[in-house]
Amino acid sequence: MALNHFVVLIGGVGGAKLALGLTRILPAEALTFIVNTGDDMTYYGLRICPDIDTLLYTLSGRVDPVNGWGVAGDTRIMLESLRSMGESPWFGLGDKDIATHLIRTSRLQQGQRLTDIIAYLAQGMGVAQRVLPMSDTPIPTMIDTVEHGALAFQEYFVKHRWQPTVKAIRHVGAELAALSPEAAQAIAQADAIIIAPSNPWLSIAPILAVPGMRDALLARDVARVAVTPIVNGQAIKGPTAKIMAELGLEVTAESVATYYEGLLTAFIADIQDSFPDLKGLRTVAFDTMMPDDTRKIALAREVIHWLGYDI
Amino acid sequence: MALNHFVVLIGGVGGAKLALGLTRILPAEALTFIVNTGDDMTYYGLRICPDIDTLLYTLSGRVDPVNGWGVAGDTRIMLESLRSMGESPWFGLGDKDIATHLIRTSRLQQGQRLTDIIAYLAQGMGVAQRVLPMSDTPIPTMIDTVEHGALAFQEYFVKHRWQPTVKAIRHVGAELAALSPEAAQAIAQADAIIIAPSNPWLSIAPILAVPGMRDALLARDVARVAVTPIVNGQAIKGPTAKIMAELGLEVTAESVATYYEGLLTAFIADIQDSFPDLKGLRTVAFDTMMPDDTRKIALAREVIHWLGYDI
Numbered sequence: 001m002a003l004n005h006f007v008v009l010i011g012g013v014g015g016a017k018l019a020l021g022l023t024r025i026l027p028a029e030a031l032t033f034i035v036n037t038g039d040d041m042t043y044y045g046l047r048i049c050p051d052i053d054t055l056l057y058t059l060s061g062r063v064d065p066v067n068g069w070g071v072a073g074d075t076r077i078m079l080e081s082l083r084s085m086g087e088s089p090w091f092g093l094g095d096k097d098i099a100t101h102l103i104r105t106s107r108l109q110q111g112q113r114l115t116d117i118i119a120y121l122a123q124g125m126g127v128a129q130r131v132l133p134m135s136d137t138p139i140p141t142m143i144d145t146v147e148h149g150a151l152a153f154q155e156y157f158v159k160h161r162w163q164p165t166v167k168a169i170r171h172v173g174a175e176l177a178a179l180s181p182e183a184a185q186a187i188a189q190a191d192a193i194i195i196a197p198s199n200p201w202l203s204i205a206p207i208l209a210v211p212g213m214r215d216a217l218l219a220r221d222v223a224r225v226a227v228t229p230i231v232n233g234q235a236i237k238g239p240t241a242k243i244m245a246e247l248g249l250e251v252t253a254e255s256v257a258t259y260y261e262g263l264l265t266a267f268i269a270d271i272q273d274s275f276p277d278l279k280g281l282r283t284v285a286f287d288t289m290m291p292d293d294t295r296k297i298a299l300a301r302e303v304i305h306w307l308g309y310d311i
Numbered sequence: 312m313a314l315n316h317f318v319v320l321i322g323g324v325g326g327a328k329l330a331l332g333l334t335r336i337l338p339a340e341a342l343t344f345i346v347n348t349g350d351d352m353t354y355y356g357l358r359i360c361p362d363i364d365t366l367l368y369t370l371s372g373r374v375d376p377v378n379g380w381g382v383a384g385d386t387r388i389m390l391e392s393l394r395s396m397g398e399s400p401w402f403g404l405g406d407k408d409i410a411t412h413l414i415r416t417s418r419l420q421q422g423q424r425l426t427d428i429i430a431y432l433a434q435g436m437g438v439a440q441r442v443l444p445m446s447d448t449p450i451p452t453m454i455d456t457v458e459h460g461a462l463a464f465q466e467y468f469v470k471h472r473w474q475p476t477v478k479a480i481r482h483v484g485a486e487l488a489a490l491s492p493e494a495a496q497a498i499a500q501a502d503a504i505i506i507a508p509s510n511p512w513l514s515i516a517p518i519l520a521v522p523g524m525r526d527a528l529l530a531r532d533v534a535r536v537a538v539t540p541i542v543n544g545q546a547i548k549g550p551t552a553k554i555m556a557e558l559g560l561e562v563t564a565e566s567v568a569t570y571y572e573g574l575l576t577a578f579i580a581d582i583q584d585s586f587p588d589l590k591g592l593r594t595v596a597f598d599t600m601m602p603d604d605t606r607k608i609a610l611a612r613e614v615i616h617w618l619g620y621d622i
Contacts, residue, residue, distance in 0.1 A: 045356070045417035077386055081410035085435030095406045099392035106356035124396030 003030055004309055007190040011036045011203020012051045013068035014229060014236055015196030016058040017290040021300030022194075023059055024293075025311050028128035032186040036198070037114070037133045038141035038171060038206030041154045043091050044082075046101040047108055050154070051203065052118055052133060053100055060125035062096075068237075071096040090159045115180050130186065134207040137177035141206050144168040153202075162239040166246045169201055171209035179212040187216045192307050195226035197288060199240045200259050201247070208263070217263060223307050225266035227288060227299075228253040232272040236289065257281060268303060315341055315620055318501040322347045322514020323362045324379035325540060325547055326507030327369040328601040332611030333505075334370055335604075336622050339439035343497035347509070348425070348444045349452035349482060349517030352465045354402050355393075357412040358419055361465070362514065363429055363444060364411055371436035373407075379548075382407040401470045426491050441497065445518040448488035452517050455479040464513075473550040477557045480512055482520035490523040498527045503618050506537035508599060510551045511570050512558070519574070528574060534618050536577035538610075539564040539599060543583040547600065568592060579614060 006026065010019060010033050022031055036051045050069065057063035057071055064070045074094030082089050093101070100121060107117045113136045122131050143156040145164035156162060187193070198204055208214050217224060233251050235241040241251045249255045253269045257278050260267075266282040269275045275285055284306055290296045304311050317337065321330060321344050333342055347362045361380065368374035368382055375381045385405030393400050404412070411432060418428045424447045433442050454467040456475035467473060498504070509515055519525050528535060541564045546552040552562045560566045564580045568589050571578075577593040580586045586596055595617055601607045615622050 044413040045420050046413070071392070075386070075388055075406070077388065077406035078409045078413070081382075081407035082414070085410060085414065085432070087410075087414065087435070095386070095388035095409075096392035098389045098406075098409065099396065099398075102355040102357070102389070103393070103396065103398065109356050121396070124398070 003027065004191040005186070005189050006031055006192050006194055006304075007186050008033050008194045008196055009198075009204055009207050010034070010051070010055065010196040011198030012039070012054045012238075014238070015198035015203065016055050016063075016068070017296050018194075018196050018227060018300060018303075019055060020058050020293065021290070021296035021298070022304070023129055024297045025301050025304065032130040032132060032190075034132050034134055034183050034186070034207060036203045036206050037135065038139055038202075038209075039153045039157070040138060040140065041091075041152060043093070043154075044089075045105065046093070046098070047105045048091075048101055048154075049104065049114075049118075049133065052131065053097070055131055056100075056118075056122055056125050056127055059127045059129060059131075062125065070094050091154060092158075113180075115182055130182075132180065132183050132186065134183070134213070135177040135210045136180050137173065139174045139177050139206060139209060140172045141202065142170045142172050144170065157202075157239075162242065166243050169205065171206050174206075174209040174211065177210055179210055179216060183210075184212070184216055187220060190220055190222060191309075192222050193217055193220065193224040194303065195224075195260065195264075197227040197229040197236075199229060199235070199238060199243070200226075200256055201243050202239070204260075214263065223266055223282075224264050225268060225303070225307065226256065226260050226264055227268045227303065228256055228270055228273075230256055230273075231270040231288060254278065266307075268306070314338065315502040316343065316497070316500050317341055317503050317505055317615075318343045318345060318497050319505045319507055320345050320509075320515055320518050321362070321366065321507040322509030323350070323365045323549075325549070326362075326509035326514065327366050327374070327379070328607050329505075329507050329538060329611060329614075330366060331369050331604065332601070332607035332609070333615070334440055335608045336612050336615065343441040343443060343501075345443050345445055345494050345497070345518060347514045347517050348446065349450055349513070349520075350464045350468070351449060351451065352402075352463060354404070354465075355400075356416065357404070357409070358416045359402075359412055359465075360415065360425075360429075360444070363442065364408070366442055367411075367429075367433055367436050367438055370438045370440060370442075373436065381405050402465060403469075424491075426493055441493075443491065443494050443497065445494070445524070446488040446521045447491050448484065450485045450488050450517060450520060451483045452513065453481045453483050455481065468513075468550075473553065477554050480516065482517050485517075485520040485522065488521055490521055490527060494521075495523070495527055498531060501531055501533060502620075503533050504528055504531065504535040505614065506535075506571065506575075508538040508540040508547075510540060510546075510549060510554070511537075511567055512554050513550070515571075525574065534577055534593075535575050536579060536593075536614070536618065537567065537571050537575055538579045538614065539567055539581055539584075541567055541584075542581040542599060565589065577618075579617070 141153040144167040270288040452464040581599040
């Protein structure tokens with residue numbers, strides 16, 4: 001069988017579960033992950049890419065199994081030292097994690113592209129799949145909130161624990177950004193596009209906001225399938241359901257499919273949901289809950305089989 | 312008694328011992344340290360000021376008592392994480408220590424002056440004495456060596472463990488630097504200038520290379536005294552004696568005094584040395600070895616007494 005190529009658009013913890021499953025059933029060369037970098041921020045001078053790091057830590061087996069992000073067994077000695085000097089850090093920086101940020105930050109300062117730096121980090125961690133930032137240009141996600149006005153993403157997500165009410169979500173500077181050659185090429189060669197069960201508004205929308213991204217995806221006459229991040233009217237983790245309600249949407253898989261309308265040819269819902277007709281989308285329901293590696297692998301296998309590929 | 316002001320020109324570990332003694336016998340407002348920053352470097356994007364940090368850690372009681380630099384009980388978890396990703400770091404970065412570098416680096420990126428940042432760090436560590444970088448402008452010390460050509464200071468000192476043969480020492484960009492207003496004011500108000508027992512060529516020469524520094528010191532009609540870093544033909548620690556030999560100098564306190572010629576009014580030698588006439592310099596010999604806090608305090612007291620001040 002000729003090698004097939006799958007491009008996965010992906011955010012943080014939820015998407016990384018499916019990503020891990022995919023890596024266990026497909027050869028490394030078959031997979032390209034295009035990762036949200038709208039969550040990125042500079043903190044104490046360090047350039048931090050939370051979603052990319054979550055994916056790299058997950059695929060390399062380094063991830064903290066309880067949180068689903070950060071490095072297993074990491075310590076916070078640096079953070080305690082900051083506190084001992086009167087600082088009040090609000091973002092978790094593990095000591096092992098800091099090494100990743102220092103490599104990235106110093107190479108960015110040297111003028112390297114984020115795409116090349118992430119490839120270097122992936123190699124250093126032994127991740128053989130291709131992990132691409134959605135763009136080499138920062139496109140910080142800004143959250144307009146009722147209570148605190150405009151918040152940078154991590155201020156909304158971590159500092160305020162996603163409690164403020166979301167009015168709008170903006171992708172700052174998107175108009176100045178571009179699709180990287182690597183992302184364009186991966187999409188051009190894809191046999192299928194998979195949108196991971198990540199937050200559509202916070203994790204996938206920033207990827208789709210990259211100029212050229214949506215057109216590149218639509219130019220491919222292949223399956224473009226999203227896996228629902230909503231199960232039984234709830235998000236597995238994080239603010240997806242809360243944001244949907246705040247944006248005036250019904251908290252259903254159908255709302256997610258509607259949000260992606262025009263982009264998708266297929267949609268994967270959860271077996272817990274009664275699934276309405278989705279106007280021409282090919283649909284199926286699987287058990288999309290992935291509490292352990294067995295379920296991650298099983299769902300990945302179901303998705304790839306359903307797309308028509310033997311594995 | 313009116314408060315007297317003492318300005319201390321100082322490098323790293325050796326000088327910090329006398330500095331600690333001085334802080335134990337004088338009120339904090341009496342002391343200003345002007346510290347060598349020729350050793351500074353950027354490593355993995357972090358701005359590191361080894362001599363300033365050694366002084367701050369010493370005066371705040373944080374210093375590693377064995378090494379005389381770094382933070383007591385510090386760990387190297389970040390460094391091990393770098394190694395696990397294939398990096399080969401050659402400079403020691405303790406996890407507690409990194410907090411200092413992150414505060415400094417991020418504030419420099421925000422455009423703050425190093426003088427203000429060091430004041431902030433000193434406050435955060437509870438150091439009440441004034442600690443000033445020799446300049447707000449970087450003046451990296453470059454070492455021309457026989458074996459490896461030009462080396463940045465920390466490459467010479469740490470990476471090559473000061474083993475290469477020194478041909479010349481350069482203060483890169485000194486012509487573009489300036490005395491800070493704080494340093495100028497401290498010197499203008501000084502009742503005495505003390506040159507700590509630091510390496511004259513590596514630690515004190517960079518300070519004297521700051522445009523305006525030497526003139527500001529000479530403009531003061533007060534005692535300007537150096538404490539010998541050479542005892543019995545040896546340096547207590549580090550490459551002072553080795554460099555003197557490589558520069559074709561006799562390894563004696565007299566050579567040090569001659570090197571500072573014109574700047575000094577007085578010189579403090581060690582009781583282990585037979586002390587020759589120093590052409591018009593007021594001289595005395597004390598026990599300048601400071602193996603413990605008792606000796607640091609005793610030498611500080613002897614220096615201040617000898618300068619004519621009651622404490």
